[in-house]
Ligand code: ADP
């Protein structure tokens with residue numbers, strides 16, 4: 374069985390990463406998503422075990438102490454972490470796995486260098502548009518929007534070391550670019566567009 378590729382994707386909050394991921398998961402076969410653990414309370418419509426594993430701070434700290442996380446970070450005052458076991462199982466099943474994680478977590482994985490991961494950064498077309506999307510989503514208080522915009526400055530300063538940059542201006546164009554990256558990485562790994570392993574025909 375082939376081993377999938379780890380696709381690490383980061384963006385300042387409000388850039389449209391979740392929207393893009395939902396579209397791409399519906400359009401491209403053989404993609405998986407690593408469901409993170411977080412101490413953040415669920416937003417309306419978010420489901421436990423689907424969007425996140427919502428846990429208490431105590432539960433999170435116990436998992437961290439037990440070495441359960443591949444990476445973890447405190448983001449916008451909440452804790453977030455990626456389960457080692459869940460990612461290993463998904464990759465071993467042959468699907469390409471998206472990690473939707475912040476720049477601190479992405480840096481940890483890049484520095485550890487243990488997993489051959491591809492790093493993608495999603496940027497908004499402008500600061501005004503980021504602010505508009507973040508406020509327009511209507512899920513955050515004015516104070517949370519302020520914290521997230523302040524963090525966005527630090528996050529954008531990290532975009533330069535990622536393997537790929539996708540500017541999410543027009544959603545269809547950004548989705549097409551993300552799809553192109555996934556397909557290119559599959560070609561590089563000698564796999565078909567659907568992710569299946571390829572053998573080079575012998576004469
Ligand atoms: P993130 O996951 O990066 O925090 P979301 O995917 O929740 O961001 O998107 C933030 C808001 O911006 C949502 O209301 C979403 O519908 C909207 N949005 C996402 N992409 C676009 C786009 N290309 N053009 C206009 N609005 C967008």
Ligand code: 5GP
Nearest residue numbers: 409410445446448453454455473474475478
């Ligand atoms: P949100 O609260 O908007 O869902 O996510 C806030 C930020 O936390 C986003 O930048 C998202 O990528 C990041 N995030 C989500 N899960 C993880 C994780 O497991 N690890 C890290 N480091 N960041 C995460």
